[in-house]
Amino acid sequence: MSSPLEFLRFIDENADRFIQRLGQAVAIPSISGDGTHRQDVFKMGSWLEDQLKSLGVETKQVDLGKHTMDDQELPLPPAILGRIGHDPKKTTILVYGHYDVQPASKSDGWDTEPFELVVDSETGRLIGRGSTDDKGPIMGWLNVLEAHKALGLSLPVNMRFCFEGMEESGSEGLDDLITSEAAKGKKGWFDGVDCVCIVVNLSQSDNYWLNTRTPCLTYGLRGIKYFKVTVSGPARDLHSGAFGRMVHEPMTDLVLLMSKLVAPDGTILIPGVDDMVPGPSSEETAIYDALDYSVQDVVDAVGAPITLSEDKTTLIMGRMRFPSLSLHGIEGGVRETQHEEQARFGESARRKPWIADYKHWNYEAAKKATEAVYKKSPDLTREGGSIPVTLTFAESLGVNVLLLPMGRGDDGAHSTNEKLDRSNFIEGSKLLGTYLYAVAAATE
Amino acid sequence: MSSPLEFLRFIDENADRFIQRLGQAVAIPSISGDGTHRQDVFKMGSWLEDQLKSLGVETKQVDLGKHTMDDQELPLPPAILGRIGHDPKKTTILVYGHYDVQPASKSDGWDTEPFELVVDSETGRLIGRGSTDDKGPIMGWLNVLEAHKALGLSLPVNMRFCFEGMEESGSEGLDDLITSEAAKGKKGWFDGVDCVCIVVNLSQSDNYWLNTRTPCLTYGLRGIKYFKVTVSGPARDLHSGAFGRMVHEPMTDLVLLMSKLVAPDGTILIPGVDDMVPGPSSEETAIYDALDYSVQDVVDAVGAPITLSEDKTTLIMGRMRFPSLSLHGIEGGVRETQHEEQARFGESARRKPWIADYKHWNYEAAKKATEAVYKKSPDLTREGGSIPVTLTFAESLGVNVLLLPMGRGDDGAHSTNEKLDRSNFIEGSKLLGTYLYAVAAATE
Numbered sequence: 037m038s039s040p041l042e043f044l045r046f047i048d049e050n051a052d053r054f055i056q057r058l059g060q061a062v063a064i065p066s067i068s069g070d071g072t073h074r075q076d077v078f079k080m081g082s083w084l085e086d087q088l089k090s091l092g093v094e095t096k097q098v099d100l101g102k103h104t105m106d107d108q109e110l111p112l113p114p115a116i117l118g119r120i121g122h123d124p125k126k127t128t129i130l131v132y133g134h135y136d137v138q139p140a141s142k143s144d145g146w147d148t149e150p151f152e153l154v155v156d157s158e159t160g161r162l163i164g165r166g167s168t169d170d171k172g173p174i175m176g177w178l179n180v181l182e183a184h185k186a187l188g189l190s191l192p193v194n195m196r197f198c199f200e201g202m203e204e205s206g207s208e209g210l211d212d213l214i215t216s217e218a219a220k221g222k223k224g225w226f227d228g229v230d231c232v233c234i235v236v237n238l239s240q241s242d243n244y245w246l247n248t249r250t251p252c253l254t255y256g257l258r259g260i261k262y263f264k265v266t267v268s269g270p271a272r273d274l275h276s277g278a279f280g281r282m283v284h285e286p287m288t289d290l291v292l293l294m295s296k297l298v299a300p301d302g303t304i305l306i307p308g309v310d311d312m313v314p315g316p317s318s319e320e321t322a323i324y325d326a327l328d329y330s331v332q333d334v335v336d337a338v339g340a341p342i343t344l345s346e347d348k349t350t351l352i353m354g355r356m357r358f359p360s361l362s363l364h365g366i367e368g369g370v371r372e373t374q375h376e377e378q379a380r381f382g383e384s385a386r387r388k389p390w391i392a393d394y395k396h397w398n399y400e401a402a403k404k405a406t407e408a409v410y411k412k413s414p415d416l417t418r419e420g421g422s423i424p425v426t427l428t429f430a431e432s433l434g435v436n437v438l439l440l441p442m443g444r445g446d447d448g449a450h451s452t453n454e455k456l457d458r459s460n461f462i463e464g465s466k467l468l469g470t471y472l473y474a475v476a477a478a479t480e
Numbered sequence: 481m482s483s484p485l486e487f488l489r490f491i492d493e494n495a496d497r498f499i500q501r502l503g504q505a506v507a508i509p510s511i512s513g514d515g516t517h518r519q520d521v522f523k524m525g526s527w528l529e530d531q532l533k534s535l536g537v538e539t540k541q542v543d544l545g546k547h548t549m550d551d552q553e554l555p556l557p558p559a560i561l562g563r564i565g566h567d568p569k570k571t572t573i574l575v576y577g578h579y580d581v582q583p584a585s586k587s588d589g590w591d592t593e594p595f596e597l598v599v600d601s602e603t604g605r606l607i608g609r610g611s612t613d614d615k616g617p618i619m620g621w622l623n624v625l626e627a628h629k630a631l632g633l634s635l636p637v638n639m640r641f642c643f644e645g646m647e648e649s650g651s652e653g654l655d656d657l658i659t660s661e662a663a664k665g666k667k668g669w670f671d672g673v674d675c676v677c678i679v680v681n682l683s684q685s686d687n688y689w690l691n692t693r694t695p696c697l698t699y700g701l702r703g704i705k706y707f708k709v710t711v712s713g714p715a716r717d718l719h720s721g722a723f724g725r726m727v728h729e730p731m732t733d734l735v736l737l738m739s740k741l742v743a744p745d746g747t748i749l750i751p752g753v754d755d756m757v758p759g760p761s762s763e764e765t766a767i768y769d770a771l772d773y774s775v776q777d778v779v780d781a782v783g784a785p786i787t788l789s790e791d792k793t794t795l796i797m798g799r800m801r802f803p804s805l806s807l808h809g810i811e812g813g814v815r816e817t818q819h820e821e822q823a824r825f826g827e828s829a830r831r832k833p834w835i836a837d838y839k840h841w842n843y844e845a846a847k848k849a850t851e852a853v854y855k856k857s858p859d860l861t862r863e864g865g866s867i868p869v870t871l872t873f874a875e876s877l878g879v880n881v882l883l884l885p886m887g888r889g890d891d892g893a894h895s896t897n898e899k900l901d902r903s904n905f906i907e908g909s910k911l912l913g914t915y916l917y918a919v920a921a922a923t924e
Contacts, residue, residue: 260721271783277704277865280804281746282778282795284786287807288742295739298732302725334726339715342728351726360724363731366810421721 059153062164068136100209113201121194128194134203140165169449173235192476218432250328254439256418259389356418387422401474503597506608512580544653557645565638572638578647584609613893617679623909636920662876694772698883700862703833800862831866845918
């Protein structure tokens, strides 16, 4: 079940060098959402491909075509596919990650240059854009590959890789690539994949550890839908002194409509929505009971005593399993180009929920690997939001998908001073390697 | 009751010259809300004082002190007081007006230079900033004075004047001046004032004719109060994926709170507010029935069929006599410097309602003068909003106050392409003179 001691020792002994490699990756400002950095995203893709090649991975850059951003037509960064190991007796796992990052500049409030990895020897923090999202996790896999190559060890599983460079900008082109590659069967790069492991923090979810103490495995995401309600009325701005109590006011109607959507205690008032999720089984409740999380953790995280419940399990179920409805804002006095006579209820974005079988050997292997490395049972969590690629892999390959976070709850992906703790990077690299051995053992 | 024919003829014969004088007034950009134009406001005050003096009015500039605007200490424009006529057998009327204007620049969307009066010979419009608010009405009084001086006619009443230069910027200093001047009794400039006549369009009210057809007299204003509701919660912005349905969300509470204030049909849901105004007497209802106004006028004005009633009288009572409550907007994600634990309900501005006795000889005189000049009975109206000086005069002098609009409902004071129709300026000047004779006749 455990990985070879020489592997663990190699990771420890080469930690500083691994951090230097992370620094090289962070130094390439591969911001996918800023057209002026598009060439940096390409540079980062090539850098990553070179790293994989040098570690014995067969690779392929897949051109995903062009897209339009800020009125400019741009080439999409390529997907980097990779494969190593073709032993039909071994289990095959597919790893996903992304090599692009969110924008960052010192003027946003960073304490250090965002694209220079700073190693804070006092706190053990590795600070820089992409450190936790998602260059650190990708480097974790490179560390595992390098250790095996250097030690002359054969990997315990066959590995397949799928890295993209547009995750922070909607993953354009990726779904088509995955489904077409999956449809190729034996001729495709995902042939024989038995399970998927995703080590990322992706936007619209906060897939880290729940806190700074206990590792976790994530097996569900609530999904997300955005709706926009438009109520129109007069053809021009009106003076409340002259027209108040003469005409229907869109703001009054809109506020009343919105007040019927969700109650202050979080109950969703739209008939049927709360009923879509059946109550938890006692087994599921036990998972929430066991989480390393308290009401005080929530109070500390939000900075005010405003939790909807004083009961930890009820509270965490609000986050992990029940639908939630947030009112994001109201904009008044907006003039549409065309006058509309009635309310319109429009859905502007939608991501499906996802849930995986946490008793699958993929999860069992990750649990055992976590226990071996961290001497702790991982929290078994679900999260809000969505990670679309999770569902695409699950549906197109028909295999179990595991979310195995490397970072902590306070890493601040997408934020200023993004960091990954040195211990999470190094122990996390051990965890990834150990997980491969645990998968091999579980599927013998 | 009617004014001398030679007066009416003089106004007609000198119309072009009167329009030229209006042009001179419009050409001084006396924008009180822009510190860089403060000297122009002073210039306008002196110009006006010179005009009054040349027409035989005794004047006084009253220094109102200093104030701070945009972090700059500025001298307040003076009030210009004036008096002409001291015949104890004559009635004394006090006239109010303001010589400052709203900002305007061609880049705001004006079709012409705002500070050059344009005479559109096709439509009869006199276009320029201040044309209707409030330089046109002030010039109307100058026209009346000039006609009497030129014709060697004695004014039928004693006249007192109070002109300010800060109306568009909150009338700073004016209330104190009026109350202290009133308190001086026989030693003050308002000694012996029997009634007040205000010919203005003031902000927060739209005191014009109800339409473009029928003159009106205004005898009431609803007053106004602004409230701001603040609901605070978490100490920082939260991700709905991570905290949705875990914590109380201020936006949910705020929307629910606001939905309890006013119903879509305009009914105010706050207990007691609608009850503060008793139902109309049959006499008052008859006034609304008689107004030259239709449901279609409202539909045309707002550009959509969104009236709260199909009954004209119900509709106009919503505007003129009942309280109205408008929800102006909701701002989310605002960070206060200090964290607040609970909802706060704050009143940010308040103006009292005002109502005058429309059976007073002051109103009767205005009604008869209107009928004489326009061959039409005026609409008897109340309006939303507030004109604070109205109440100050009524309370400090204890006399009847009349609002006698000169402009039409489409003049666009405070807006681009502000105009006063030539016929409103010229017939309006006749109306003001005729009103003086009607006052004299009514109080003989």
